[in-house]
Amino acid sequence: MALAEAILVCLTDRPMSGYDLAKTFDASIGFFWRASHQQVYRELARLRERGLVESSEMEQRGKPNRIVHTITKEGYNAVKLWSSKPCRQPSIKDELLVKLYALDTVDTPALTEQLGVRLDQHKEKLQAYYKINERFYEGKNLSKAQKGKLIALTMGISNEQEMIASLEKAIIMLGDINE
Amino acid sequence: MALAEAILVCLTDRPMSGYDLAKTFDASIGFFWRASHQQVYRELARLRERGLVESSEMEQRGKPNRIVHTITKEGYNAVKLWSSKPCRQPSIKDELLVKLYALDTVDTPALTEQLGVRLDQHKEKLQAYYKINERFYEGKNLSKAQKGKLIALTMGISNEQEMIASLEKAIIMLGDINE
């Protein structure tokens, strides 16, 4: 049920269309909670039914019309209530670690390559985080909302750094085994 | 579809009952892939249908009978095939970071407490990892299978260490904001 809240949280920033939200879940908030556009549209329909967002169609020239969703007072209350309740633990599903766990049954060269692919993904993500940090936070006067986002970003950065170091070490360890 | 493979991977170690598997998904392999007992039983039924495991009932005295599942040759092949194909990226769903992202809409004292709870969870997990390391790996002669598990464990340890440091920092940053 936290997709609902993640959407509401995005809408506290500004009213958005489903398309905007889908893009947001592919970047920014998507770093902490990922969702496809299909999920977003389905959840928006439910939020509208529950009165937590209001939707209005905006005409546009040269582009298809957008349906813009605005968080309601009840929506804000729902976010506040949710935020006061304990979090569930983040779900963990990592195929790469499961493959390491089964090392003697597994295709080792393929696995080594996959570790490399993953390493590159984390490097890219770290660079993306650095750019966001430079562009929006570094050396700026920040509102409370921005400070919260900066804390989340900081955690993201140190997590990526750690993952990169870990994977580099893992690749070396795996190489040693196959000598 | 990777729950199937995670179960098969567990069964490469030794034949197990659904109950054993459910416990395994609550510890060891559960550190990388979590699943409830309901999911395990459902997936076992499918694996049996697909011929990837074979099941036989074992009578026990004083306890209910167990149904023990053994991985078949086809099961091993399925693991190998899966391992050679690229991994999907691990899913990310972290309510705590979403709450930080929405700091000005959120109940801040409650959030601070939740950060503390999460910090404790990671500390406990780290201790658990240390114990596993001591008991099974440190200063021992390791098979290839064990070396793979050790790599995964090493990654788990450094990830927990990083999370602990990050959360401690986040709690301080959040405290500074509310002064």
Add this chain to the structure above:
DNA sequence: GGCAACATGTAACTTGTTACATGATTCC
């Protein structure tokens, strides 16, 4: 002419969660 971006959705299916259901033994 083709592809990317803009924009919204439906349908079918697979996974994951919550609740229910049963029943024996062992330990406190």
Add this chain to the structure above:
DNA sequence: GGAATCATGTAACAAGTTACATGTTGCC
């Protein structure tokens, strides 16, 4: 007497994924 552990599952529902479906504008 009650709780914990052992042991197996079903059913209903919620969430997530994959594939399908349509149509415009702007750029190369």
